[in-house]
Amino acid sequence: MPPQTGKEDVFVTPAEHGDPLEVLPPQLQKERQRLEKLFTVDTEMLKKITKRFGEELEEGLQKQGQNIPMNITWVTSLPTGQETGTYLALDLGGTNLRVCRITLKGGDAEVEQEKYSLPSSIKTGTSDGLFDFIADSLQNFVKDHSSDSQEDGELLPLGFTFSYPATQDRIDHGLLQTWTKGWDVDDVEGKDVAALLRSAIEKRKIPVKLVALMNDTTGALIASRYKDPETIIGAIFGTGCNAAYIEKCRNIPKLKSYDQNISKTGTGNKDDIMAINCEYGAFDNSHKVLPRTPYDEAIDNESPRPGEQSFEKMSAGLYLGEIFRQAVVDMWRRGVLFHSEPGRVDQDGKDRKNIEEPYTIDTEFLSQIENDESEELADSKRLFEATVGLPNGENQLKPLSPDGQELLFLRNLAQLIAVRGARLCACGVSALCQRQGVTTGHVAADGSVAIKHPHFRRRWEAAVAEILDSEVGKIQLTSAEDGSGIGAAVIVALNMAK
Numbered sequence: 001m002p003p004q005t006g007k008e009d010v011f012v013t014p015a016e017h018g019d020p021l022e023v024l025p026p027q028l029q030k031e032r033q034r035l036e037k038l039f040t041v042d043t044e045m046l047k048k049i050t051k052r053f054g055e056e057l058e059e060g061l062q063k064q065g066q067n068i069p070m071n072i073t074w075v076t077s078l079p080t081g082q083e084t085g086t087y088l089a090l091d092l093g094g095t096n097l098r099v100c101r102i103t104l105k106g107g108d109a110e111v112e113q114e115k116y117s118l119p120s121s122i123k124t125g126t127s128d129g130l131f132d133f134i135a136d137s138l139q140n141f142v143k144d145h146s147s148d149s150q151e152d153g154e155l156l157p158l159g160f161t162f163s164y165p166a167t168q169d170r171i172d173h174g175l176l177q178t179w180t181k182g183w184d185v186d187d188v189e190g191k192d193v194a195a196l197l198r199s200a201i202e203k204r205k206i207p208v209k210l211v212a213l214m215n216d217t218t219g220a221l222i223a224s225r226y227k228d229p230e231t232i233i234g235a236i237f238g239t240g241c242n243a244a245y246i247e248k249c250r251n252i253p254k255l256k257s258y259d260q261n262i263s264k265t266g267t268g269n270k271d272d273i274m275a276i277n278c279e280y281g282a283f284d285n286s287h288k289v290l291p292r293t294p295y296d297e298a299i300d301n302e303s304p305r306p307g308e309q310s311f312e313k314m315s316a317g318l319y320l321g322e323i324f325r326q327a328v329v330d331m332w333r334r335g336v337l338f339h340s341e342p343g344r345v346d347q348d349g350k351d352r353k354n355i356e357e358p359y360t361i362d363t364e365f366l367s368q369i370e371n372d373e374s375e376e377l378a379d380s381k382r383l384f385e386a387t388v389g390l391p392n393g394e395n396q397l398k399p400l401s402p403d404g405q406e407l408l409f410l411r412n413l414a415q416l417i418a419v420r421g422a423r424l425c426a427c428g429v430s431a432l433c434q435r436q437g438v439t440t441g442h443v444a445a446d447g448s449v450a451i452k453h454p455h456f457r458r459r460w461e462a463a464v465a466e467i468l469d470s471e472v473g474k475i476q477l478t479s480a481e482d483g484s485g486i487g488a489a490v491i492v493a494l495n496m497a498k
């Protein structure tokens with residue numbers, strides 16, 4: 001395959017119609033070229049990143065405490081698809097808490113669930129606040145969904161999907177390594193989150209027993225394997241990014257430091273397997289290969305954990321809109337954008353946010369601009385006007401109202417950022433494919449970017465093929481079965497059968 005840059009994908013207008021951005025005035029043309037240079041990751045760079053990725057994955061398997069931690073999950077067997085039973089699952093994601101009751105029916109599954117939105121006071125509050133919130137939600141759910149078949153005193157087995165990096169000594173244990181995705185709850189890092197949850201459950205005497213703690217990627221892997229034996233990797237491309245896969249124990253030298261567990265589980269023989277939660281959002285924290293822009297650097301510096309999750313901060317859903325916002329604010333401050341419009345302060349934009357405020361633009365906003373098929377991008381113009389505003393110097397916001405050329409320019413920027421994100425996401429999975437020696441298979445993916453972004457899958461599959469010098473679609477992105485629910489239930493079932 002000839003080298004690519006991803007640029008082929010940036011222009012939605014077919015080439016025979018010419019470059020739609022030709023109409024831009026010289027100043028915007030110059031900015032466009034600058035941004036293209038900043039955000040374009042060509043095939044050669046993708047391969048270089050993937051190579052370094054492979055090295056960091058290997059380092060994580062060799063020793064504890066490496067940059068990509070390659071966390072041992074104690075998921076040591078794969079489902080047959082015949083697993084049955086009723087289980088509870090708690091799914092603590094970046095945005096919501098979900099409580100599910102799952103009935104596995106040997107291939108199929110029935111899910112009843114409630115979603116509780118997590119207020120930001122919880123995400124940056126105290127440990128008690130967080131675990132009380134989780135246990136209260138669980139208690140309400142159990143009350144509302146109690147089943148007649150449950151006998152008095154019987155404890156329902158529970159799986160806890162915790163979408164943050166944790167060091168596990170056993171399947172029902174996990175020390176939080178660090179908060180990611182903008183979370184910053186006091187006094188939890190270094191603590192066993194399974195024990196914290198267990199104690200909140202016991203305080204309320206909820207009739208459940210915590211059997212297993214797992215990452216969302218491990219859940220996606222196992223839930224998808226329950227139905228699809230071609231699944232090779234479980235991946236999340238959502239608020240955060242990460243993947244889990246199955247490794248042979250003989251390739252995990254650091255397993256030796258877990259002697260006790262190895263003898264207990266029988267794991268450690270050379271043909272035994274272990275699911276590994278890579279936690280590769282931390283890739284290249286030492287900034288050796290990733291082509292970071294000043295906007296990526298600003299996001300990192302302003303985050304609660306500067307220097308951490310470098311890769312995630314360039315590619316995951318939480319950050320794509322913020323990268324766009326950073327670039328737009330920079331160009332506005334430099335007088336490149338939004339100076340032709342007189343700026344009208346109106347009364348009906350009450351929900352409008354100041355574009356100078358971090359995280360006012362999300363990935364959904366970028367997808368809408370990219371997908372805008374309205375004449376002269378009128379829908380994007382409306383979206384800007386309704387969502388964000390610029391300060392007018394009198395403590396009021398004037399709606400941000402890009403003109404026609406600015407809209408074209410901004411759509412191009414949204415595409416550049418999304419294309420770069422998808423291409424970078426291809427590197428982690430390609431490195432895992434290379435290490436496993438696989439050339440075909442399904443990558444079961446979940447998360448808002450994978451599911452909702454209209455072009456992600458196509459861009460990602462194309463980039464994987466470029467990296468692996470293979471045909472597009474050999475490594476295929478499939479939609480993960482509800483990993484944080486069904487995956488949790490299957491993992492609990494596998495552990496109860498031991």
Ligand code: BGC
Nearest residue numbers: 163164165180236240241242
């Ligand atoms: C977390 C991972 C998680 C990923 C996707 C990252 O920020 O560290 O544990 O799998 O987000 O949710």
